[in-house]
Amino acid sequence: MPVAQRTPWRVARLLWAETRPVVQTIFAVRYWVGAVVVLAADGAFGPATVLGAAGWLLLTMSTYLVNGVSDLTADRANGSTRPLAQGLVGASGAVRVAWALAVGGLVLTALTGTVALVLCAVAMGVLGWAYSVGPRPLKCSVGGTALASAGGGLLTYLAGAAAAGAAPAAPHLAVFVLLALWMAVAGATKDLGDRAGDQAAGRRTLPVVAGHRAATQLIAAGCLLLGLVTVVVADTWPEVLLPALVLGAGAVVVAVLAVRSAEDAPRAAVRRPYRAFMVTQYAVNPVLVLSVLA
Template identity: 40%
Template sequence: MSSVVHPDRGTIATCASRVGLAFLEGRPVVLGVFALRFVVGTLLVVGADWSSPGLWLATISWLLTVWAVYLINGISDIEGDRLNGSSRPLASGRLEVPAAWAIAAILLTLSLLLASLFPRPFLLAVLAFVGLGLVYSVGPWAAKKAAVAALAVAAVGVFLTYLAAALVVGGTVSASAVVFAAVASSWIAVVGHTKDFGDVAGDAADGRRTLPVMLGAERARVVVAAGTGVVSAAALALGALVHQLRTLLVLGAAGPIVIVVTLLAGGGDRRGEKRPYRSFMAGQYALNVAALLGALES
């Protein structure tokens, strides 16, 4: 009897372990902010009812899509991640590439099945996000190889997340909601370059033209800091002038923090070089939490 039971338990444990590693490869901190964006996106449309099981299913569908896309990105990044000393599951060899592909395929299948339960625009949004993910990660002309193209694709994916959530709810999306999504996406397009600090050696060896690779780390910090100032100033102005956009004041406050951290980072320590990215992510979380709280209060 035991000779039959134990192998099954071992198989289940192995599968569970691989799924857990795939989740880590999908970057939980990124999945978390995408979940926040989707929830905020539904609340940008007046009358969203979060007691509806449909909204929960749509959220799960979107997050499965995001997870699959980031898992595929992890597969495509293995060589560069190893050169940069990354400890991610794929780069460290803890998760095998065939297993990662299989899990990504299962995630995409589940996400599309759930998306098919909703009106066609939502399904098309899911397919568009998958397409953006492939454009970003796969092939000799992958957008990730060029700094501007990479962040432009990422920003479109963020804007699409807010839009897809609104499509599930239906109704009319206000101009202020579109502006909010556009500013939030601009934070990605500009301040998102902070993710490349600390990865110069691996990115250069992998043929990527990130800002630190093209300009050098010091000059890239100045450029990113200047861009951050422009985005945060715009967010501050819009938040102060338009009541419906008051939560953008959070980015206005986060901007100076990111600027200081970006300009002071460096010294060859990879952990230190990643501080600007962590402050950039904190700004995203703060913005979306503020928007969520603001929508619940109103």
């Protein structure tokens, strides 16, 4: 891109695109679901909730920005159209912005004066950066990827609850844990279409380690097992029946799409299980909120 076009606004838009707005949106949804669940019970809405939301956004943006830098080799091998992979923004500048976002996020959460929220923020910052950088990034192993996915999701729900001033009730905490596990299990579908690039970058994702067919079978089995657990949760706590049913239905859909996924299919087709995973996330969270407010 010509230097004349690199206005601060243009660079900011490119960096925002690099942080994957769809993913940023679901993190914001998780935070506010955690807050609403508590607010509907005995929490209190105040400046801490809003400051916490802003701080959490900066932290998750930082995480995905540094991840974009660390994924350059794989993204280019996979034909990614994100700004860093296309060379529209520089890696060194993106890292500096990521550091600034991380510090800003921690400062904003500290200003809330909520110890539990600050602890969640510190844990999220460490987990997010450990996923992408360091001598042994979490993203380079199946277990590390699962830990980062589940941990980041659960911490976000708990951060929203902490900012609202209380811990979530047991039924809602159970759904939060299920959704965190959903990210670890069904979220692995994201790697199905990225196998070539991940292998080139030295990442040992599930499809790289086990092969495409075995990976889809393991993902399908994990989703179905998680679906069974949702039935147990719904039976134990009828107040979360609807979100549990939606998650269970999504688990079946992802399992079916995964086992039907062909390795040599177009990349858009291979990513169908991942799209179903994302749609399920977007569906479960508002249903949980509606069940709480009903």
